[in-house]
Amino acid sequence: MSDLLWQKKGVEIDPRIMRFLAGSDVVLDRELFLHDIVASRAHVEGLARIGLVSDAESANLSRELDALAADFKSGAFVLDERFEDGHSAIEARLTERLGDAGRKVHTGRSRNDQVLVASRLWLKAQLEALIDACRASARVCLDRAHADALPMPGYTHLQRAVVSSTAMWFAGFAESFIDDTRRAQDTLALIDANPLGTAAGYGVNLPLDRDYTTQRLGFARLQISPIYAQLSRGKFELAALEALAGAVLDLRRLAWDLSLFTTAEYGFVSLPAAYTTGSSIMPNKRNPDVVELMRASYAAVAAARCEVEQLLSLPSGYQRDLQFSKGSIVHGFGIGLSALELLPGLLASLKWNADAMRGAIESSMYATDVAIEQAAAGVPFRDAYRAAAETAADAGQGRTPEASLAARVSPGGAADLRLAELEARWTGLNKAALGRDA
Template identity: 75%
Template sequence: MSKSSSSSESRAPDPGLLWQKPGVETDARIMRFLAGDDVVLDREFFLHDIEASRAHVEGLARIGVVTSGESDAIARELDRLAEDFSSGAFVLDAQYEDGHSAIEARLTARLGEAGRKVHAGRSRNDQILVATRLWLKARLSALHALCIDVAKVCLERAVADVLPMPGYTHLQRAVVSSTAMWYAGYAESFIDNAQRALDTRAWIDTNPLGTAAGYGVNLALDREHTTRALGFARMQVSPIYAQLSRGKFEMAALDALGTVLLDLRRLAWDLSLFTTAEFGFVHLPSEYTTGSSIMPNKRNPDVVELMRASYASVAAGRTEIEQLLSLPSGYQRDLQFSKGGLCHGFTRGMAALELLPDLLARMQWNAAAMRAAIDPAMYATDVAIEAAVAGVPFRDAYKQAAAAADEAGRGRTPEQSLAARTSPGAAADLCLDELRVRWEKLKNT
């Protein structure tokens, strides 16, 4: 396989292929196809792979497969490898078949025989499983924190910005609404999204290390130790299920992210409409817009549009993994391709979400434009309900209000309409205290 020009300090001697048999020739084209972009994608998981290797070696020492001295030496070298990788002194590239072989090659180069003992009792199958679960636990924790941040901004602005605006159904003006109602809606949505991120993390929080290639090994591995050392909530018991779960837990994580991105897509659609000259309801911070390459008069909401588009990457990643899972039990190499969709979906989705709290905190509403867009017919529902309260059957009240819709708003103001909307959660009773209680509970989880 090709070698890059990284400094020799980052290099171990050529490790070859872990599975290579004597006398069997390798074809460079086939090797390129087999490797694909696996070693590049493994950079995402590498620190977690190192962490799991440390726990595995500690477990081997507990059952006498390596000595305590060897375990300590391996742990020190793993710490140095993590530092070198983080600083850029060690480069994970095409010299290696994947991240797993890179770890073993480095340990062997530095420690000799002790390094060659590290793979006893494990397979690259449970290595990637445990590294992926650790990686996803971290990503889902970050997703939870971002949802909490978005909900916080929305709750704060639901109090600070109580401005009348049109409420729409079918993109047609419907009833009087408010910016506070808009923020409250997204606040509750992202509170639910934060809960789902936690629930998905809890479901994924199980340790597959020690299941090897899917059938266990003839060693009394201390799997309870590795479970505790790696911070997992429980042990994944069945080696066969460890392999059956591949794809399932990645899709579950992408589903949790996708739920958030669907809300972001709708929010971005709102802002895309509200920033047009035809609406003119919202002004975005200048950093969130770009100019046209040909039209000097233009400022485009490109950031919002790419936020809207980001769900596509998450959905594509999930679909790619789902399409790989038409497989029998046991490991199949098809599953190598699951890394790409998972990494791409989370990278793009999280990048979009990271921008959202600041955007929501700094965008500005155009109160005059929103008030001007509230036409008299938008009070017709108020008129119909008031008549129903007075004893008129609602269907009769509905017909009367429809017949005189253009006159419905005579003498009425948006503030009066909002103040009369007293059903729980509506404009006059947003139940923000209840939402804050839920937010506080999740924030501290």
């Protein structure tokens, strides 16, 4: 391991303690490393603006930071156990190449605000990916709600209940993912604040140009209070995980539906071959493994959320406990986003079995229609309900699924899906995203 940034003369370092302190930090920092380099370059430029490094030193440092990023991307530079973490790797590389100029790069900066700004930039990128995935899923659902209106059973308590349609099913998940997109956008706006320049949580006796680094790094605003910058670590990660969890929770319920619908007992849906696997022993099997792992992905996100929340039983100021939050967010977003990003392709290519769905619509599923029709004709609803219950087995005589769906005129019902309103909401999300990218 290279020289430690904090090492003091005369203090012997116990390698067992160092292994415990470092943990998997250097591996996790591979996720953050490019963001750390970008933030380091902005910090160097800020130091040049207040005369703490010369213009020549700033240019040389920026050049070497760009070279380090290129080497990291190509694999020529590996962030490994030679370094305590990504921060020390950056400083070691700059010092090796530039001598004293490299030793200046940490001026006015703590590893506390260094990890804050790198993880904040990383979280922004993850939330942008979440926004894109949810928006794409909503788009596919809307397209298929327009195109598909096949009758299918609607269930409550996993029991056949009323006549529904594939359009209603898709519209329901379209609205879910529209709301998930909005929540992710709101969360992105919440965390879009620059902590660089807050140092160890109490500022420094230098006139750092924090407004410049805020603009340079693409943050929407400055996180003003150094104490709040530390208080927000974990809090902002938790907010991001909650936004992810909301979307993955909807994914879990959708995956549950598909898990049931693809069974031979239902037979409503055929999955594309690319989303299934074979059995290692049973030649006849095609298993919906992708759907099942989509369903399971919520567990990883919920676990990450729980771990970060438990870490936040802390006083103000930086505490080393927060190091463990890195692994949680990397693992949670890694699994949750990878599942969500596969969903649009699955939704676009799944095929409904119209005959199986129609065959599962039994006569008693029209009993609610009978009761409502009687109530609309003036019969007190409870009387109409009892009469329909007594004749439920024959409720479907002379009725068709299409007629039942056409009569469902309540807003959001099969005859009035309000797809145009959902389209307008989706378009609004699109405009917000364009504003984000501008």
